[in-house]
Amino acid sequence: MKEALQDVAPDIAAPSVSLRVHPWRSALYEELHNRPSPIIDGNCQVCHFTVLLNGNRDAMHAHIVDLCRRFSVPAPAPESSCLYQDFGGFELRWERHTEFANFTFIFHEAEPFSPEALSFVPRDWLAAMPGELVVAVNMAVLDHTPDEKLLYRWFEGQRISGAYVADEKAQVWTAFKLHSDGFGRIVTCHSGLTAYQAGRLVQRLFELETYRLMSLLALPIARQMGGELSRIEENLATLNQSISDIDSGKDERVLLSELSQLAAEVERNRSDTNFRFSAAVAYHDLVRDRLRQLKESPMEGMQSLREFLERRLTPGIKTCNSVRDRLEDLSRRINRTTSLLRTRVDLSIQEQNQHLLSSMNRRSRLQLRLQQTVEGLSVVAIGYYVLALLEIAFNGLKAGGLTLNSELAKGIALPLVLGAVYWGVHSVRQHITRSSDEGGQKPD
Incomplete structure (x- = not known):
């Protein structure tokens, strides 16, 4: 790039x-x-579509190139994000955004909400449009103020909202509903505006319609998640209650496993919905910005656009924000509960280690006593064998002619042999003990 x-x-x-x-x-x-306002001069009908891309950015560009090829007009470059072109029977304004693409068809001198206007656009090309349609709205742009009968007929008897806009130089009416043709409808009178100002007004009204519906894409998700979050909150409350009833390490391991599952569910929901909820807030900010730019003044006997959207749109956005805040709060609560449980587990492990060390100390004392007992037996055994060897030596000397009482000699040698053996065994044990202690104190 x-x-x-x-x-x-x-x-x-x-x-x-x-x-x-x-x-x-x-x-x-x-x-x-980029995306300049159109030039609107006189009466015309404008048809606006907003299509979610869903990753079909290249397919959307190829679709636009196909339309340009059919009408032999220059096609946009692959990296282009907009196209403004006159196709003869209509003007097309195509804009590609991050998440959606806008198509605005301008039909000059067309009758308001005439179904024949779109006949200039190839039907098969419209049917093959990639992505999912979110917004479809027709706008009648007039240079004169319509009477109440015309408004009643155009909006099929539905309750409409209206206001003076652009410092009371223009008027706007809409029902914020779908009509029998599947389109939303807007009527605007721009008698006090220039062609450029009228184009800006049309652009702002379409952006207002687009951003309000894009912001509401998060509302069904928020409503669907409400029950799931309530279930997770109940499970978390049960786990918190169970922590005080832990009796063994097995209970702690089970609770940690259940907490990990709850944390995984919350993080999955956060990752799945974070973009949608953040986009809803951003789109809602754009709606409020476009309302400020309209510079509305009240129209007698009608609800203004700002009043309608603040009463109907704002609660939906607050619902989305509430669900997002609940997700964040659940994540923090689960982290706190996990930290508390891990602290209990650490204390339990320390207690087990203390029991293990005490058991090792007892075994060491038993080994010491056993060693001392074996040491005494070893002295006796070694002394016995040394005396046996001495007896053989004494008998040999006696047989060689030396006058010697072997039994007396053994009796005299007995304390000396036992003392020497004891001193030798004791010295060896002390040497081994010192070597072990020095090895244990040596730094790593």
């Missing part, structure tokens, strides 16, 4: 200036001039 922008970025032409130009410089300048 950066390379593509770099190709169209012009250099500084002044001979006294030699600067390195940022590759996005030209694109940044042109961004402020």
Whole structure:
């Protein structure tokens, strides 16, 4: 993308200036001039569609290229986000946004809400439009004020809202409902506006309709999630109540497993709905911005557009915000509960370690006593074998002619042998003990 922008970025032409130009410089300048308002002069009918892209950005561009090919008009480049072109029987304003694309067809000198206007657009091309339709609205743009009978007929007897707009230089009426042809309807009278001002008014009214419906896309999701969040909240309350009744490590492991499942559900819901709820807030801000730009003044006997939308649209957005806040609050509560339970688990592990150390100490004392007992037996056994060897030596000396009482010699050697053996065994044990202690105290 950066390379593509770099190709169209012009250099500084002044001979006294030699600067390195940022590759996005030209694109940044042109961004402020994208999606200009149409020029509306006289009576016309305008048909507006908003289609969710759902990842079909390339297919949408190919669809526009196909229409341009049929009418032999220049097609937009693949990276283009808009197209404004006269197709002969109609003008098309196509705009591609991040999440949706807008199609605005302008039919000059057409009768208000005439079904024949769209006949200039190929029917098969309309039917093959990629994405999902969200907004379909027809607007009658008049240079004179219609009477009540015409408004009643055009809006099929539905209750309408209306107001003076653009500092009372124009009038707008709409029912905010679908009519028998499946379209919403708007009537505007621009007798006090220039062609450019009338085009801006038309653009703002279509943006108002588009953004209000796009903001409400999150409402069905919020309503659907209400019951699921109530279930999760009840389960979390039950788990919190169960923490005080924990009797064993097994209970703690079960509760941790259940808490992990609840946390996974909450995080899945957050990831699935975060974009939609954030987009709802952004679209609602755009709705309020477009209402400010209309500069409404009340029309006698009618509810204004701002009053209608503030009473009907704002509660839906607040519902979405409430569900999003509940998700965030649930995530924080689950984290706190998990931390509390992990603290209990850590304390339980420390208690188990203390029991284990106490058991090891008892075993060490038993091993010491056993070692001392074995040490005494070892002294006796070794002393016995040493005396046996000495007896053989004494008998040999006696047989060699030395006058010697072997039994007396053994009796005299007995305490000496036992003392020497004891001293030897005791010295070996102390040496092993010191070596073990020095090895345990050596730093890693």
